[in-house]
Amino acid sequence: MRLRICHLYPDLLNLYGDRGNVLIIRRRAAWRGVEVELDQISLQDRVRFTDYDLVFLGGGADQDQGLVSRDMERKGPLLVEAAEEGVVILSICGGFQLLGRYYRAQDGGVLPGVGLFDVYTEAGRRRLKGNILIETEADLREEMERCSPGALSTLVGFENHSGRTFLGDGARPLGRVLKGNGNNGEDRAEGARYKNAFGTYLHGPFLSKNPHFADLLIARALARRHGEVSLAPLDDSLEWHAHRVVKERLQKGCRRPL
Amino acid sequence: MPFIFGKGFTAGLRFLLAFWAARLTALACRLFGYPGTSLPGVVALRLYPGVVGFLASSYERVLAVTGTNGKTTTANLLAHFLRGAGLRVAHNAEGANMLPGVAAALIRDCDRLGRPRSRVAVLEVDEGSVGMVFPAAKPGIVVVTNYFRDQLDRYWELERTTGLLRSTLDGLPAAALILNADDPLVAAVGRGRAEVRYYGVNREEGNCGAGDCAAKTADGTNGSGSVVAGETREGRYCTSCGTELVYRYFHYGQLGDYFCPGCGFRRPDPDLAASCVEEGEHLDFTVRVLQRGSERASIRQESGAGTPGGSGNLTGGAVMRFTAPLRGFYNVYNILAAAAAASALGVSLDAVRRSLLGYKPATGRMEQFTLGGRPCTLALIKNPAGVNQVLKTILATGTAKSLVLAINDLAADGRDVSWLWDADFAGLADGQVKKIVCAGLRAADMAVCLKYAGVPPERLLLAPGRAESLRALAEQEGEELFVLATYTNLFDYAGLLRRMGKGGGRSAPQDLPSLS
Numbered sequence: 192m193r194l195r196i197c198h199l200y201p202d203l204l205n206l207y208g209d210r211g212n213v214l215i216i217r218r219r220a221a222w223r224g225v226e227v228e229l230d231q232i233s234l235q236d237r238v239r240f241t242d243y244d245l246v247f248l249g250g251g252a253d254q255d256q257g258l259v260s261r262d263m264e265r266k267g268p269l270l271v272e273a274a275e276e277g278v279v280i281l282s283i284c285g286g287f288q289l290l291g292r293y294y295r296a297q298d299g300g301v302l303p304g305v306g307l308f309d310v311y312t313e314a315g316r317r318r319l320k321g322n323i324l325i326e327t328e329a330d331l332r333e334e335m336e337r338c339s340p341g342a343l344s345t346l347v348g349f350e351n352h353s354g355r356t357f358l359g360d361g362a363r364p365l366g367r368v369l370k371g372n373g374n375n376g377e378d379r380a381e382g383a384r385y386k387n388a389f390g391t392y393l394h395g396p397f398l399s400k401n402p403h404f405a406d407l408l409i410a411r412a413l414a415r416r417h418g419e420v421s422l423a424p425l426d427d428s429l430e431w432h433a434h435r436v437v438k439e440r441l442q443k444g445c446r447r448p449l
Numbered sequence: 450m451p452f453i454f455g456k457g458f459t460a461g462l463r464f465l466l467a468f469w470a471a472r473l474t475a476l477a478c479r480l481f482g483y484p485g486t487s488l489p490g491v492v493a494l495r496l497y498p499g500v501v502g503f504l505a506s507s508y509e510r511v512l513a514v515t516g517t518n519g520k521t522t523t524a525n526l527l528a529h530f531l532r533g534a535g536l537r538v539a540h541n542a543e544g545a546n547m548l549p550g551v552a553a554a555l556i557r558d559c560d561r562l563g564r565p566r567s568r569v570a571v572l573e574v575d576e577g578s579v580g581m582v583f584p585a586a587k588p589g590i591v592v593v594t595n596y597f598r599d600q601l602d603r604y605w606e607l608e609r610t611t612g613l614l615r616s617t618l619d620g621l622p623a624a625a626l627i628l629n630a631d632d633p634l635v636a637a638v639g640r641g642r643a644e645v646r647y648y649g650v651n652r653e654e655g656n657c658g659a660g661d662c663a664a665k666t667a668d669g670t671n672g673s674g675s676v677v678a679g680e681t682r683e684g685r686y687c688t689s690c691g692t693e694l695v696y697r698y699f700h701y702g703q704l705g706d707y708f709c710p711g712c713g714f715r716r717p718d719p720d721l722a723a724s725c726v727e728e729g730e731h732l733d734f735t736v737r738v739l740q741r742g743s744e745r746a747s748i749r750q751e752s753g754a755g756t757p758g759g760s761g762n763l764t765g766g767a768v769m770r771f772t773a774p775l776r777g778f779y780n781v782y783n784i785l786a787a788a789a790a791a792s793a794l795g796v797s798l799d800a801v802r803r804s805l806l807g808y809k810p811a812t813g814r815m816e817q818f819t820l821g822g823r824p825c826t827l828a829l830i831k832n833p834a835g836v837n838q839v840l841k842t843i844l845a846t847g848t849a850k851s852l853v854l855a856i857n858d859l860a861a862d863g864r865d866v867s868w869l870w871d872a873d874f875a876g877l878a879d880g881q882v883k884k885i886v887c888a889g890l891r892a893a894d895m896a897v898c899l900k901y902a903g904v905p906p907e908r909l910l911l912a913p914g915r916a917e918s919l920r921a922l923a924e925q926e927g928e929e930l931f932v933l934a935t936y937t938n939l940f941d942y943a944g945l946l947r948r949m950g951k952g953g954g955r956s957a958p959q960d961l962p963s964l965s
Contacts, residue, residue, distance in 0.1 A: 322864075429900055
């Protein structure tokens with residue numbers, strides 16, 4: 192079996208250790224004996240997203256995000272086409288915003304998005320940052336339980352964004368915020384999804400503490416060409432420990448457990 | 450008291466009030482066993498917000514050191530060089546580098562009447578605080594080390610930090626700048642400035658007479674400019690025209706010899722250049738001084754773009770070999786920066802060279818201790834570029850070793866530990882590393898990161914507490930031991946190691962926070 196990964200704009204959307212997620216997916220696939228192919232695609236590169244099983248895009252600095260936004264005028268429709276065909280897409284923070292309908296800046300200027308998710312983002316003044324804990328939606332929860340039995344129903348991570356993202360009728364969230372801000376700090380929604388495409392504000396290497404979600408992505412990515420697959424269980428005790436440390440700290444509201 | 454009331458009666462009174470309140474706070478800190486490197490400054494600033502400007506104006510020379518990595522070592526080296534030349538120096542040596550820390554250091558330098566005792570101030574300034582400290586302290590000389598991604602949750606993106614420095618320096622047009630030529634993000638700050646000196650490391654092949662120096666200075670790129678797997682480079686695009694920079698070679702990160710094909714921006718010829726760097730227990734390298742003025746201009750002409758290594762043109766410039774009791778290639782930059790700043794105050798390069806031999810590293814900058822009869826080195830880690838350099842240095846010896854990696858996520862460490870994944874820990878999968886003890890509030894995050902970097906899980910140990918982690922480390926195999934810790938862990942580990950190692954370390958008095 193082979194997993195073909197496209198890391199989109201690794202040279203521009205690379206803030207906060209986002210690339211850790213690609214490493215995690217590669218390793219977890221390889222530990223199951225799945226061969227991994229990784230292509231790095233950036234500005235000017237020609238690409239057919241439907242050739243891939245999984246596309247990843249992270250967050251970037253403002254200046255770089257502008258460059259990406261212009262390049263996406265061409266690549267965007269291809270990415271939407273891939274999403275319609277069921278390619279797994281994981282987008283984080285700035286990448287997530289780019290896949291929405293638009294981004295309205297502080298000065299009122301509107302940066303059009305790809306429109307893959309029925310969401311829009313408005314610039315906010317205060318930055319929403321800190322550790323975050325979310326409860327995943329019921330269907331995801333069940334699917335994660337199937338992928339990795341005994342999996343927790345929560346996701347933990349760190350968020351750091353000034354954009355406020357709001358979901359339209361055509362988008363579902365990833366989950367509900369238990370601690371932290373999520374999409375906008377108001378409606379408790381976190382992330383968005385459409386078919387096999389996901390967007391989230393849990394930035395950086397968030398899959399490191401959420402092995403169940405990593406496996407859900409791998410299972411869905413393989414399923415498109417190989418049919419339903421069952422992933423061999425891994426020893427995730429370290430990952431779960433890291434998950435619980437953050438979760439318990441957030442639930443206790445305690446910053447110094449030592 | 451002409452000094453105090455020479456600046457106006459009200460200002461003088463407010464200063465005295467703030468001064469005595471700060472002194473009492475320092476005393477209270479000492480009584481309760483706190484280092485008190487910042488709190489007296491907080492109190493003073495509350496009572497008299499202009500206290501830093503008030504005091505700084507009394508110094509003949511104010512020098513500031515800022516940047517991402519190497520600030521503490523550069524500022525400490527600079528203070529050491531100046532003291533070696535007989536100058537009395539006020540200095541925030543404890544790394545308290547925001548406005549309150551600067552205020553506390555200047556107050557500490559005062560006599561009982563509130564008069565500064567030194568004539569020179571060396572201020573280490575947090576790169577996020579230059580907008581507060583520089584307008585107040587008005588440094589006449591500003592040293593900039595480098596810019597790497599660091600604590601993104603505090604500073605946001607790098608472009609913001611470098612933009613802040615540029616706009617702050619616009620308010621200090623007369624300040625002389627001492628800039629790292631090899632970092633395009635730093636060198637760009639020198640454009641349009643009246644007085645700038647650059648320092649840098651030249652890679653000269655077959656020119657050293659001391660063996661294959663090129664291989665020793667290389668970090669694995671070996672001059673071809675190929676990108677090291679896993680290393681994140683900042684500043685890939687020209688800050689003025691946005692074209693991708695072209696490199697002749699990299700030293701590490703984005704430091705190297707670059708030029709912009711779009712607008713002609715290029716690495717400036719360093720006024721002070723190191724070459725032929727030999728690493729080991731000590732650093733050895735050659736330092737050359739480039740003559741300024743017309744001679745400099747002619748060298749530029751002859752060497753043309755992309756060949757700054759033409760040493761044959763440097764007649765008239767001093768050339769000497771430096772030996773430093775420091776480890777790590779990155780310290781060559783810190784030494785050059787401090788030497789350039791010291792020479793701007795009239796200290797000769799030869800005096801710097803001699804003074805360097807007696808330098809003791811600051812707390813946790815590759816500081817040496819003994820643990821269980823074995824050498825144990827304590828190093829600060831705080832961002833990916835720093836981690837990569839520290840790891841490269843400790844792995845270069847090839848001897849069997851075990852280490853503690855202590856990661857906290859308190860405000861001074863950065864709340865977000867995502868940065869761990871931008872560092873290159875793959876080297877720790879090497880067989881010379883026997884055990885890695887993961888410690889701190891984010892011990893588990895560290896362990897997971899190492900697992901995915903390829904370290905076999907059986908070589909990982911979780912021991913979150915500091916004393917617990919050191920006890921665990923003392924039981925591990927290896928000829929050498931290391932403790933790599935983020936900021937809020939550092940001083941406690943230094944204290945523990947001093948006690949457990951029974952003074953086996955070079956715990957010089959300057960490492961201890963002084964209060965009065």
